[in-house]
Amino acid sequence: MVQRQTDIIQEQCKELVYNVTDDVKSSMAFLDTLQEDLTNLWKRVVKIDFNSAQSQMAIDILEKDWTEDKSINNLQNGSNAILMQMNEHAKRLLTLEMQTANLTLQRCRGDGEASKRHLQMQNIDLKLSQIDHRIDESIKLYDNHRKSNENVLRVYRDALANIARRTHNMSGDIQILSNAQANFRLDMNKFVGQLPKDCSLEKFNGIKLIQVPSLGPLEVYCDNFPNKGPWLVIQKRFNGSENFFRDWTNYRNGFGKLASEFWIGNQALHLLTYKRSMKLHIDMWDIHDRYLYVEYSNFRVRSEIDQYAIEISHHSGNASDALSSHNGMGFSTFDRDNDASSANCAVHHTGGWWYQHCHRADLNGRYSLGMTWYDEFSQEWLQLARVEMKIAPHEL
Ligand SMILES: [Ca+2]
Secondary structure (H helix, E strand, O other), rough: OHHHHHHHHHHHHHHHHHHHHHHHHHHHHHHHHHHHHHHHHHHHHHHHHHHHHHHHHHHHHHHHOOOOOHHHHHHHHHHHHHHHHHHHHHHHHHHHHHHHHHHHHHHHHHHHHHHHHHHHHHHHHHHHHHHHHHHHHHHHHHHHHHHHHHHHHHHHHHHHHHHHHHHHHHHHHHHHHHHHHHHHOOOOOOOHHOOOOOOOOOOOOOEEEEEEOOOOOEEEEEOOOOOOOOOOEEEOOOOOOOOOOOOOOHHHHHHHHHOOOOEEEHHHHHHHOOOOOOOEEEEEEOOOOOOOEEEEEEEOOOHHHHOEEEEEEEEOOOOOOOOHHHHHOEEOOEEEEOOOOOHHHHHOOHHHHHOOOOOEEEEEOOHHHEEEEOOOOOEEEEEEEEEEEEEEOOOO
């Protein structure tokens, strides 16, 4: 843009200079013409002077002859005619002098115009030099900006190239990690797939890792007592160290420690029992350390949609069947009242259980005197100090 404006100004200046130069040339030619005219006039004046001098000589001769010639009147007339001619010459001379003066005046004016144009040209030269100076500054500024922009652009391109390199390297790392993760997942699935689905192959008591369908690997406690196992322990209490007065979510997910007191969780219970029939064995020791047990050859827990309702039947054992009366009941916690009572049995008995109206067995009730079993054989409520609930596949 600056370059274009500069070109336009230079063109205008050149045109102006050309015009002024033409004017000066015209003035000089005009002056030369005037000079020539003056020279011609001067020659004519000199000629007139010469004629006047000759006329004067003729007059002198005539005056001399006048004293001798009697026809003086005729001479007088001739003299008058010559005087008239002289007057005419004088007039023409005056006129020429006036014309000369006018020409001189015009020449002076021409000189003034030339000076004025000379000053204008000087001003134009000054402006041109100022414009050149500004153009130089603009060009320098433009160069500086261009260099600065080029530097910024170079830095930006370098940064972009670095990012591209790093991204490329990173994408390689990501691919490696992704492959490693996929391999790990395959290994993990393979490993989990090889895990047992229960404790049936375990020969020793302890914490084992099994595979629960739809849940994945799960640590459980396997127990070889009694000898009709091995058993997968779903609940254990023996010292009241664990709080069993918990909400629905806690009972769904399970709580406690496998090496101590715990509840395996209603969701795991459902997934372990809903596809194949399991048997439930319960070991009980009352506060007098008397051992009792019951066993149900059919035990199943329904899904959460069915409130983890219990299905239980086919009792055996040295304690009577107190749990079949809970058959079909949904699980209840203090925040989910699924019992058959107008009261909230979970709140009333500070536990979570398949309460009905409210219960004949409450193995998750308050540890101190609330953990009970109604034994019809002895027709008494057993006050339990220790309980273990455990399951095993029905076919064993
Ligand atoms: Ca109720």
